[in-house]
Amino acid sequence: MKNDYVIRIGGAAGDGVQSSGILLSKTFTRHGLHVFGYNYYQDLIRGGNSWYQIRVSDKKVKNQGDGLDILIALNEDSLNRHTNPEINEGGASYLRGIAIFDESIKNYEKRDFVKYIPSPLNAIASGISKNPLLKNTVALGMVVSGLNLDLDIFISAIKTVFKGKSLDENIEAAKQGFNYYKEHYEIFGSLPNGNKKKILIGGGEAVGLGAAVGGIKAYVAYPMTPASSTLHWLASHSKDLGIFIKVPEDEISAINTVIGMNYAGIRAMTGSSGGGYDLMHEGVGLAAMLEIPVVIYESQRAGPSTGLPTKTEQGDLLMIINSSHGDYPRAVIAPGDVEEAYYYTREALNLADKYQMPVFIVSDLYLSERIESVEDLNLEFKIDRGLIANENDENFLRYKYTDDGISPRAFPGMKGLMHNEDSDEHDERGDVVSDAITDPVKRKLSVEKRMKKLETLKKNLPLFKTYRLDDANIVLVQWGSTKGVVEESADILRNKGYKVGVLEIKYVFPFNTDDFIAKTSGKKIITIENNYSGQLANLIKMFTGVETLKINKYNGEAFYPSEIVNEVIKLGGD
Amino acid sequence: MVTLKDYDYHVKPDWCPGCGNFSQWTAIKGALVELGIEPHNVVIVSGIGCSSNMPEYIRAYGFHGLHGRPLPVASGIKFANSDLTVIAYGGDGDGYYEGLNHLYHTAKRNIDIKYIVSDNEVFGLTTGQASPTAPFGFVSKTTPPPEGSLEIPVNPLTLALTAGATFVARGYSGEIKHLQSLIVEAIKHKGFALIDVLSPCVTWNKIATYEYYKERVYKLKDNDLTDFEGAYKLAMQSGDKIPIGIFYKVEKPTYNDLDPVLKQGPLMKRGTEIKKEILNEFY
Ligand SMILES: Cc1ncc(C[n+]2csc(CCOP(=O)(O)OP(=O)(O)O)c2C)c(N)n1
Ligand code: SF4
Ligand SMILES: [Mg+2]
Numbered sequence: 001m002k003n004d005y006v007i008r009i010g011g012a013a014g015d016g017v018q019s020s021g022i023l024l025s026k027t028f029t030r031h032g033l034h035v036f037g038y039n040y041y042q043d044l045i046r047g048g049n050s051w052y053q054i055r056v057s058d059k060k061v062k063n064q065g066d067g068l069d070i071l072i073a074l075n076e077d078s079l080n081r082h083t084n085p086e087i088n089e090g091g092a093s094y095l096r097g098i099a100i101f102d103e104s105i106k107n108y109e110k111r112d113f114v115k116y117i118p119s120p121l122n123a124i125a126s127g128i129s130k131n132p133l134l135k136n137t138v139a140l141g142m143v144v145s146g147l148n149l150d151l152d153i154f155i156s157a158i159k160t161v162f163k164g165k166s167l168d169e170n171i172e173a174a175k176q177g178f179n180y181y182k183e184h185y186e187i188f189g190s191l192p193n194g195n196k197k198k199i200l201i202g203g204g205e206a207v208g209l210g211a212a213v214g215g216i217k218a219y220v221a222y223p224m225t226p227a228s229s230t231l232h233w234l235a236s237h238s239k240d241l242g243i244f245i246k247v248p249e250d251e252i253s254a255i256n257t258v259i260g261m262n263y264a265g266i267r268a269m270t271g272s273s274g275g276g277y278d279l280m281h282e283g284v285g286l287a288a289m290l291e292i293p294v295v296i297y298e299s300q301r302a303g304p305s306t307g308l309p310t311k312t313e314q315g316d317l318l319m320i321i322n323s324s325h326g327d328y329p330r331a332v333i334a335p336g337d338v339e340e341a342y343y344y345t346r347e348a349l350n351l352a353d354k355y356q357m358p359v360f361i362v363s364d365l366y367l368s369e370r371i372e373s374v375e376d377l378n379l380e381f382k383i384d385r386g387l388i389a390n391e392n393d394e395n396f397l398r399y400k401y402t403d404d405g406i407s408p409r410a411f412p413g414m415k416g417l418m419h420n421e422d423s424d425e426h427d428e429r430g431d432v433v434s435d436a437i438t439d440p441v442k443r444k445l446s447v448e449k450r451m452k453k454l455e456t457l458k459k460n461l462p463l464f465k466t467y468r469l470d471d472a473n474i475v476l477v478q479w480g481s482t483k484g485v486v487e488e489s490a491d492i493l494r495n496k497g498y499k500v501g502v503l504e505i506k507y508v509f510p511f512n513t514d515d516f517i518a519k520t521s522g523k524k525i526i527t528i529e530n531n532y533s534g535q536l537a538n539l540i541k542m543f544t545g546v547e548t549l550k551i552n553k554y555n556g557e558a559f560y561p562s563e564i565v566n567e568v569i570k571l572g573g574d
Numbered sequence: 575m576v577t578l579k580d581y582d583y584h585v586k587p588d589w590c591p592g593c594g595n596f597s598q599w600t601a602i603k604g605a606l607v608e609l610g611i612e613p614h615n616v617v618i619v620s621g622i623g624c625s626s627n628m629p630e631y632i633r634a635y636g637f638h639g640l641h642g643r644p645l646p647v648a649s650g651i652k653f654a655n656s657d658l659t660v661i662a663y664g665g666d667g668d669g670y671y672e673g674l675n676h677l678y679h680t681a682k683r684n685i686d687i688k689y690i691v692s693d694n695e696v697f698g699l700t701t702g703q704a705s706p707t708a709p710f711g712f713v714s715k716t717t718p719p720p721e722g723s724l725e726i727p728v729n730p731l732t733l734a735l736t737a738g739a740t741f742v743a744r745g746y747s748g749e750i751k752h753l754q755s756l757i758v759e760a761i762k763h764k765g766f767a768l769i770d771v772l773s774p775c776v777t778w779n780k781i782a783t784y785e786y787y788k789e790r791v792y793k794l795k796d797n798d799l800t801d802f803e804g805a806y807k808l809a810m811q812s813g814d815k816i817p818i819g820i821f822y823k824v825e826k827p828t829y830n831d832l833d834p835v836l837k838q839g840p841l842m843k844r845g846t847e848i849k850k851e852i853l854n855e856f857y
Contacts, residue, residue, distance in 0.1 A: 030857070160855075199853060199856040199857060200856055201856045212852075213846075213848050217844060218650075218654070218841060220650070238834070238835055239834055239835065241852075242844055243835065244653060244833065244841060245835075246653070248646065249675050249676065252643065252646070253646040253649075253679070256639065256640070256647045256650065257647070257649050257650035259647060260646065260648060261650040261651070261653060261841075263637060263647070263650070263651065264651040264654035264842060265654065266654045266655075266842055282640055283643070286639055286643075290637075290639075377853060379848050379852070383846065411842070412614070412616075412617045412655065412658050413614060413655060413657060413658055415614050416614065417614070418613050418633050418635055420635075420636030421637050423622070423639055423640060424638065431585055431630070432585075432627075
């Protein structure tokens with residue numbers, strides 16, 4: 001029995017494509033099914049071509065999936081586009097299944113691999129009310145019916161999304177769509193029932209939740225896609241979570257404000273995409289110099305410059321690792337999916353406090369704007385504020401030279417610990433050694449003190465995660481958002497007889513050279529990245545001297561499993 | 575009782591002898607002592623420049639950050655812990671060039687920060703280039719003769735007034751007691767306060783000298799502090815008569831008073847409690 005379906009809702013911006021996609025996804029997770037949803041859209045408020053793709057299964061869904069089984073086409077263009085075998089949508093498949101669309105659409109090219117279901121979407125909707133978006137719910141009702149799912153569960157999902165008058169209308173539209181399909185068509189497919197309701201959460205929301213559980217008291221950020229979903233989620237919970245939200249005048253202000261907050265003793269975070277992060281570099285160096293913890297969420301989009309604001313890319317890695325002048329310690333973490341976005345964000349907050357350095361959570365549009373089903377999220381978390389001095393400690397030295405490089409912090413308001421934190425080079429006490437007479441001895445010790453923290457961190461970081469790597473002779477190396485699609489590619493290749501496994505780089509920096517060599521030596525190494533130059537590949541080469549084979553995609557869209565599988569075979573998957 | 579000794583730090587200023595910054599150093603410490611504020615409750619945040627070295631010489635919590643950025647840092651500190659007395663400090667290059675954007679927005683937010691600017695009309699630290707307050711025609715390394723500077727100087731007071739600052743004042747390094755009284759009033763004021771301090775750079779500025787100011791500076795008396803237009807007119811006065819004192823002072827809610835999360839008290843004093851129900855919206 002087929003247990004894995006790809007559904008697409010295609011239309012123009014303003015057609016409610018995304019909200020319909022999320023509603024259908026919620027209906028699936030309430031059936032206990034697993035879901036992966038991704039929005040394909042442009043930087044536009046109305047018009048254009050956008051679509052939402054949902055993949056549903058009773059097994060964990062790791063990516064948006066190849067193939068296309070059900071299409072809801074909200075306009076003629078979408079119907080023609082998604083049924084065209086020559087489809088040119090960055091790797092997306094064309095429809096081989098059913099197409100649901102309004103009966104008024106007549107002008108389309110007939111394909112024999114498509115079952116066309118022209119339906120009275122508009123007629124049913126306008127019989128209920130003037131709300132133009134109601135036809136979407138009619139169409140969703142048809143899909144729910146076609147997949148032999150439960151109308152009541154669909155209605156329960158509607159109840160959490162709509163309120164008041166539009167709630168009643170939407171319930172009516174759902175019922176009529178559901179019944180219309182049932183009366184006129186055969187069931188299209190049946191999904192095995194899942195065992196338990198799932199959480200449905202977006203990548204950006206997961207970062208926000210991780211930050212909240214990780215103890216932030218403030219989030220200060222200037223809006224920029226695709227980092228804004230975190231800002232929006234936190235803002236919507238500002239009051240109940242007691243988290244202060246501020247949109248300042250620019251990203252320079254954002255990073256400096258957050259540094260001021262962490263200096264004053266609360267946990268505070270900022271986030272942006274590449275262009276906004278560009279403006280923060282000097283501030284990040286300041287945090288490093290003053291040894292003030294700060295967590296920065298960087299969600300990449302296709303660059304350079306404004307690039308493709310609504311498309312994905314992994315083009316900022318080396319920039320982040322090298323951003324801001326001077327030698328200084330930092331940690332760069334790249335969660336691989338929504339669940340990891342939650343867990344690694346809260347962990348990043350502990351790491352920042354413990355090591356008193358900038359810590360990055362690196363995501364991208366593909367992760368920040370996807371939604372995924374998750375079995376459960378553990379909300380229990382031990383906040384570790386790191387080393388803090390005792391009031392009136394006469395021996396207090398803010399930047400004491402220690403074996404591990406970590407020295408105690410003191411917050412303003414604490415008695416007897418007054419000191420200066422300085423962007424000029426300083427000694428153990430915080431006094432400047434760069435002004436009247438530069439002190440080369442202390443300068444050297446202070447550099448070493450800061451850099452020691454990187455060595456300490458490296459020793460304490462977990463080893464790289466692997467997937468089916470044990471007996472593999474080919475290792476696919478990935479970082480960040482591509483985790484799921486690379487894992488599934490390995491599964492497909494295994495089914496084809498290739499011995500493929502995956503190495504997942506989550507703690508990208510500091511890079512664990514020894515572990516990388518231990519886990520890859522003797523194997524064919526292929527790095528898979530959503531960028532042109534192979535930034536992880538270059539990093540690996542820099543740290544290990546190993547030259548990898550490369551699979552790169554940089555047209556703005558995420559990988560589909562078939563693309564990776566084909567490329568691996570081409571690279572001689574023996 | 576708090577005394578000047580409490581603010582005495584073992585590192586002493588290395589400004590040029592006669593630099594206007596010394597008076598401000600004295601006046602700031604004097605004001606804090608006069609108000610009986612203990613050093614551990616004071617944060618002095620600065621940018622980069624000769625003047626911005628200030629926190630290195632005062633025994634309090636000091637933050638010597640980036641050129642142009644003291645205000646965002648100070649805002650962050652005040653948002654995090656409203657119990658602290660937060661003084662932002664820097665030069666005219668720092669505050670009116672590199673960081674001007676922040677001045678406007680911090681002022682209009684009425685964040686309870688005291689911003690003191692050492693205004694010497696030059697970039698002291700980088701050897702005397704024309705700053706944003708340098709007069710039209712000012713000759714320096716970067717503005718050679720005969721034209722000199724081709725920019726109309728920034729007027730920090732009218733700028734702050736237009737932005738919505740609730741306390742706007744000008745001091746003069748040649749009048750330490752007067753300057754101290756301005757700082758005392760600024761700290762007592764609940765809200766954002768700008769004090770622009772005319773501060774001779776004895777090394778690089780041969781025009782705006784003590785002699786120059788001595789002939790021109792006069793103290794405001796009996797002006798209506800709540801009269802916006804009157805304050806604006808006074809702030810436009812220049813040339814032969816340069817007023818010092820408080821130009822404008824009104825009471826308005828601060829950002830911390832208005833924000834629904836901040837008004838519940840210092841963030842610094844709150845714990846984290848996440849209820850299981852937070853996950854409900856995701857089911
Ligand atoms: C981003 C940045 N740009 C430039 C500089 C170099 N710089 C240091 S101080 C300064 C100007 C200082 O002038 P001002 O703020 O008026 O302070 P003053 O020395 O006159 O007190 C400049 C341009 C810097 N430190 N950082
Ligand atoms: S250069 Fe000017 S501003 Fe700098 S310390 Fe000397 S006198 Fe003061
Ligand atoms: Mg200056």
